[in-house]
Amino acid sequence: MSHKGFNAYNQEQFFTNYFKRRERSDSPNNAIEGPMIFEMLGDITGNSILDLGCGDGSFGKDLIQNGATEYIGVEGSEKMVEAAKANLKTLNGKVIMDTMESYPYPDKAYDIVTSRFAIHYVSDINQLFDSIHNSLKDNGKFIFSVQHPLTTSSFLSKQSGEKRENWIVDNYFLDGEREEPWIDHIVVKFHRTIEQYFTALRDNGFTILELREGNPKRQHFSSEEEFKRRQRIPVVLAFACEKSK
Secondary structure, rough: EEOOOOOOHHHHHHHHHHHHHOOOOOOOHHHHHHHHHHHHHHOOOOOOOEOOOOOOOOOHHHHHHHHOOOOEEEOOOOHHHHHHHHHHOOOOOEEEOOOOOOOOOOOOEEEEEEEEEEEEHHOHHHHHHHHHHHHEEEEEEEEEEHHHHHHHHOOOHHHOOOOOOOOOOOOOOOEEEEEEEEEEEEEEEEEOHHHHHHHHHHHHOOOEEEEOOOOHHHHHHHOHHHHHHHHOOOOOEEEEEOOOO
């Protein structure tokens, strides 16, 4: 059975095993993507932030503790929403159970919109980017990460196991659904090229300020072996964008 979007996270075993993997010190979330996103955000003091696909709210907790005055997380998984509310219960943060596709985006409401490793679950990024653009204040920022297209083009190399030593890149220019074997389940993601992300952002009124591919830094890894392995292929693609005037 395959799962689309947030549905996989409502499976008890998947939910538990996902956090075991994510909480590893050398996981891509902690050693690559997390430090990079915070670098791209910079000073967030006084900002209102909308976080799409907020997961367990731990990112929101960090944002509030680093100076954000308003945090709204949008999450479709019931189990993730429950975890996020627990993480944010003593802080000035709010979690809404909804999908990023159907969330009713208010006009010019946020200084920053973020999304971490979630937009690759969305089939129509043009509609999403248009909604995000409208919800940002003038000169507002949109900062997000997705699984790198070199790794979503094909999952054939996963037949050798989760900890791959080689990666097959195939059908790169054929965008659309991909079924990834992940944590003993099949999860549907949407593959698109770097160019397609760039074009969709530009066509929906964004100026691209920064494009990052998650170049690993040794200080973020406890294992020299894992650091060297992560230098072989990018696993993260991230953009920092500004709402064009």
